[in-house]
Amino acid sequence: MKNSFKLILIPVLLLAAGFNSCSTSSTEGDKSKDSLEAYVSERLPIYAKVKLTTDIQKLTENQRQVLPLLIQAAQVMDELFWAQAYPQRDSLLATIKDEKTKEFVLVNYGPWDKLNGNKPFVYGIGPKPEGSGFYPADMTKEELEKSDIKDKRSLYSMVRRDSAGKLYTIPYHIYFKDGLKKASDLLKKAAELSDEPQLKNYLSLRAEALVTDNYNPSDYAWMDMKDNGLDIIIGPIENYEDALLNARAAFESYVLVKDREWSQRLEKYVGMMPELQRGLPVDSKYKNETPGTGSQLAAFDVVYYAGDGNSGGKTIAVNLPNDEVIQQKKGTRRSQLKNAMRAKFDKIMIPISEELIDKGQQQHLNFDAFFANVMFHEVAHGLGIKSTITGKGFVREALQEQSSWLEEGKADILGLYMVSSLLKKGELTGDIKDYYTTFMAGILRSVRFGASESHGKANMLCFNFFNEKGAFERTAEGRYKVNYEKFASAMNELSSKILKLQGDGDKSAVEKVQQEMALIHPELQSDLDKLGKKGIPVDVVFEQGIDVLGLK
Template identity: 70%
Template sequence: MKHIGKATVFIAGCSIIMGIASCGNPQGTSNQQTKKATSAEDSLQTYVNDRLAIYEKVKLTTNINELTINERKILPLLIQAAQIMDELFWKQAYPQRDSLLTTIKDEKTKEFIWINYGPWDRLNGDKPFVGGIGAKPDAASFYPAGMTKEDLKNSDVKDKNGQYSVIKKDSAGKLMSVPYHVLYATELQKASSLLKQAALLAEDAGFKKYLNLRADALVSDNYTASDYAWLDMKTNNIDIIIGPIENYEDKLFNARASYEAYVLVKDKTWSKKLAKYVAMLPELQQGLPVDAKYKKEKPGTDSELNAYDVVYYAGDCNAGSKTIAVNLPNDEIIQQKKGTRRSQLKNAMKAKFDKILVPIAKELIDKDQLQYINFDAFFANVMFHEVAHGLGIKNTINGKGFVKEALQEQYSWLEEGKADVLGLYMVTGLLKKGELEGDIKQYYTTYMAGILRSVRFGAASAHGKANMQCFNFFKDNGAFIRNANGTYKVDFVKFEDAMNKLSKMIIMLQGNGDKAAVEKTLREKAIITPELQSDLDKLTKSGIPVDIVFEQGVDVLGVK
């Protein structure tokens, strides 16, 4: 389906009002057609009403009294820069936003468009929820409407898979590449200026350096120096992750990055607890349950685990399922040389645990195992998911280049699956070494409840696909049983065995760069069975939210 341009949005709008695909000759519309139109409109609005209820509103706040006066002055500048990233993501995901919204009369439909950054339900397989809107295009606005993979492959464009450019057609219809910093120059100059202003107020030397370098990066598309500066920061109290970062929105090649931003305040107490684990990565890498050739790479260890309160989400990270932990940068070379920073978004994580995971567990986890559900286990499972992105393999073993290049659009979901299962592998290993506190039953049972939470994100999400694969693999290997009453009971011995088998399978798929095999796995395992769907439907009927949306900004935070 081609992108809907401004000229055709009015038609889509008419179909919302009239429930038919064309606005032509309304005088000739029969009573029967009118009834059908009304029924279609009511059906869409009923769908939107039902789907809006899956989101729980959460206020993003933190204790700003622990910040210095200058840090409190910096936060509004960072939030303004983040808001610019939000607008840029709209341009990437659905640039016809304003034209579409003018045709919509129903306020709830408008609200749902804002949540989804467009007229497709991100947590339900990108189902269109506005009349006259077709399927969501894989190309988003990164590529010309109707362009095929072969068209780009056979072109002479040098920047075919560039992260920071858009493919367009020139006046002669020839494909060409336009850098982000050229295409979005006005917005990026404003965001850059705001970061420079923040840098003038910054008291922490590392944070000041990062802000200045990131400001320069936004207007040049050269992010390497700022990524290194970000990893070098150790003593900052506030942070901003900003720029074109993740590739999820480009479903054609998984190549081009989308704009997003997080504004963060460090939780010093929790951050101290996490400091020791990164140093253990090389030892854990050597213990991976695969042949030696798949674990020759040495993970970087010069990076940090930190806990933060997130006070603003913008752009890609605010679309669909909300991120509760971040592992960056994504650059494989930087990861191997320097490592990554794993940021745990503790207040958002706690909100999902309290409002979603605990109610899910009460509904779907065996009553005798409910005692094992706790926040510390949830926090650790999510944290080690992010750490585990650094484990495994970045380069294929057979000369196909980076795993990401070899697997293309199949990379993201499999990488998320790898991080899920290797995170659990890390938890298991650290418990056995006495480096982590708690009972393995807590971590495994909470992980099971976490799968049932995340699988609700659906097939359009990389995380949803990863969790569906994990659920089906664990089921096939007897890691849990489904009781007659529809609750799930973990077999703790088989759970560990299934974890090791799935770890091995994913690392080998990545190391072999075998895209066809990954696609086969996706088709066979990354599915929601009718039985599982019936159990998930129980959660919806019980009014348990699927995800959260935020009340956020300077007013909520109490800064000006």
Template identity: 35%
Template sequence: MASLTNHFTNIINRYAPISLGADLSNFTRNERVALSKLVDAGKLIERIYLRQKWKGNEALHNQLLNSNPRDEKALLVFNLLKGPWDRVDGLVFPNFPNTPPHKPQGGNFYPEDMTKEEFESWVKTLPEEQQRKAKGFYHVVRRREEDDVDGKKGELYLKPYSEEYKDLLSEASELLKESSKLVDDKSLSTFLRTRADSFLSNEYLDSEVDWLKISKESRIEVTVGPYEVYTDELFSIKSAFEFYIHARDFPFSKTLEKFSSSLQEVEDSLPVPDEYKSKDLKATPIIVVDQLFAAGDVAVPMTAAYNLPNDEEAIKRGGSKLVIIKNVQEGSFQNLDLLSSNPNLYYRELSLGKYQKILDPIAHSVIAPDQLQYLSFDAFFTHVLLHEVAHSNGPHYTIGPNPVTVRSRLQEYHSAIEEAKADITGLYAAAHLLKIGLLTAPSIEQFYVTYLASAFRSIRFGIKEAHGLGQCIQLNYIISQGGFAYDPATSRFNVNFSSIASAVSNLTREILMMQGDGDKNRVKEFIDKYGGIKKEVEETLERLEGEGIPIDVRPLYEISQELMKYES
């Protein structure tokens, strides 16, 4: 028992606590009531996601909640990971019966005994509309177990999310409707109402467009619904429920508006033939927010920004929206000088974000000392922004006759190669925007060095995870092109400023063309070639672990205390 407790302590220590909240004094009383109802809806979304990740997740969670005495460390680890598996260590709850050593590849979107071949053969027998749903975001696949006969498995069938999670979605729908009547902003009210309807109808397209239309004047930003496909490691097609409540940062959002108009400019400059470029990209709204609460598909490492929706039909109809979560990246203070005068060291620590707690110490361990002068929070923040914008760049459908989604062609390789695409295209975009003068700072040297340090931050998430694998691919490729170099005498990495630009351009071209061609075998070969951890990288990762540098941050939400303050 003591060794298991120590194991949980070690996992918790990998994620530095960060206090997340915002000043709610300018919110109306009705808006604060709405926030309380939205938090309750988020807790329901959390339960839906636990079901989606693994069929035994809820039972394990209930066991941890109701154990006497309750093991608070075990419960915290479960809540951070959203299940019994760590991305690096595998199973961390070995005493729970019937728990597989690794998360089922298909989560709980498919029968655990279903093979890819069975799914693909079954889909071919379906009518066209049913095929679309089987390969779509919003239906689970189940097996008619009552038809099992003489060892022969029962047939597969589709079940919409609205039925599979009806007990929780019905209650969440009511809470969204109640909240829609309380918020001041009409566009937010419309989204909450239509998203509530989507939970019951299983039709999400209209409410996705309504989410994109939430006014720039709304004090509250809400993202709720089935979005990301990382949990489906089998095909990358089934979307998981997630939930965010944010308070909008109006001044910072205004500052970043200039990037919204640069999407087509970057697209036109991409180092690929014209047929791989989009000609009618919609300007991406960019909003900056402070996170108040999150639930569902939000396991650590914490999201610093997101670009949604992922539904290609919704993107064609309404474009996409980029949300930058400032307090996760930067911490609670815009002016970090304030920290030096705060005598409460613990509070100061809780006020620091990803950059100060994670990236800065990694850089000082990994980067050649003479290049540390180029480490920059602004470069980190701006590249996160450009990464999310770059998800909109490049082909989303295959090139040539009878185009289909890139996602459907690349399947289990899509998430990792898409994350690599966004990272490297974002870095390419930074150089281009500096060249044409739309960006004047940070310098390109700051972008490159900060990007190199951040590569180790992402790889520490584990290469079984899309962001970690995507970053590993980039690091190995750029090293092979001479853009990055390792000095065995100092055990440090550095940027070769004479070679890095061509390496970035070459990798951007390779990935975009692989996506446009939709050649799954070629992508697999590429990932096999560049997706492994080299000896010098492994030794560096071990050093970071030995130095006790956290992998990421973990949230301590202040919203309950903030709401209570205004009720009293």
């Protein structure tokens, strides 16, 4: 897609970001280049290709007119995320002759392998800057802290140097003005066409948010949507890409079509949040907040991923908004991406379980349990504590770059706690063995994302903690067998540990846990390597868009 704003934006970013460039001049370099091309040939197949579709016959004529506009707006987020992650995309691709390497660059939104600790795979490219493209590449965290910049940890600004080398910031709505204007206009047009009142209101407010950086009104409007058949998550949202400060938000989008039948099955769980909060296995001071009951659970077919959400590993559920004040007032919306979830279950989870789960327990792996575990992971983000009990402010502020991975670990383990509690109450059906076995297989799936990524770190913490507690054993056949009684007690112990770490806001303690527990040991790595040799995918890439859907 050609965008007028890209031609203006990229040259500015190239000078400002100071990213490494490619060089392939020497004979020694050619050998290195050959080895990197061989690496790419091995790594590219870890992504299974999946077509993103939905039953368009269920769409109204009006929705068929609105949906392409939403996809076009999402495509703009793709361009903006490139400008944050690796702004010189076009010049990089122009230097690469190997087609597989080009394809891998597009999958990773840059020359670093996101599912292998951001390993460079293009010759001449050095380590990925921790701050990605949000900051000057030579800037340190200490330099920023000592500067007189007021919005050091702003969600919505880029940090740059002036001609004298002094740091300053530029708000997103100015820095990315042309692209945001284009996306805003598309959302306005979609709002004008839409015959769904709540969606119309949200799209209008979101269009305004993109060009002002004031996202709260549209977030509240998004939380109030109940009856919409279409949805779009769009804008600067998650801060995982900013590994330096875990502060600045990256552009992304998901275009969604609601699955009304499955959504109706999920609605009843939101009202149970306060009761589940009171039952958390931790001292009362770590659970004295009351979670919002305005939260919504809904299932969707996702028909387009863009930007940060499409980079490297693909999410199969979304829990937003991230703003703690909105969460405390309104809760969150948990969107389950059912078609993407099914694709990962069929193409990845089942093959993994056939290789690594004890043969006698493979019968307990099923999609309904996988769906529930993922769903309650997202719901569990709303449980626990958002503000520290030690006067250090919000947990995210206190833990800084350590906050995201620990929050994902909390959601993993409290999601499983919710499943266990709801089964005991008779509010959820099934055998607890199904949920625990599927959770174990889910850990083995997710740790393949690598321990450098937030979800990977979270899964490794869970794996290593459960291993210490004897919640599973590795059999002589090299398969993992769940001890169901110990699994339950380990779940409660880890829940308490994480909630205390968050409530205390002790960053150094969290760093210690990460260094000791959020890592992959050689035995597990050898098992994961076995999966790769069997050709089992790690994740998925999508064939997506208006043409794939059969829309014009």
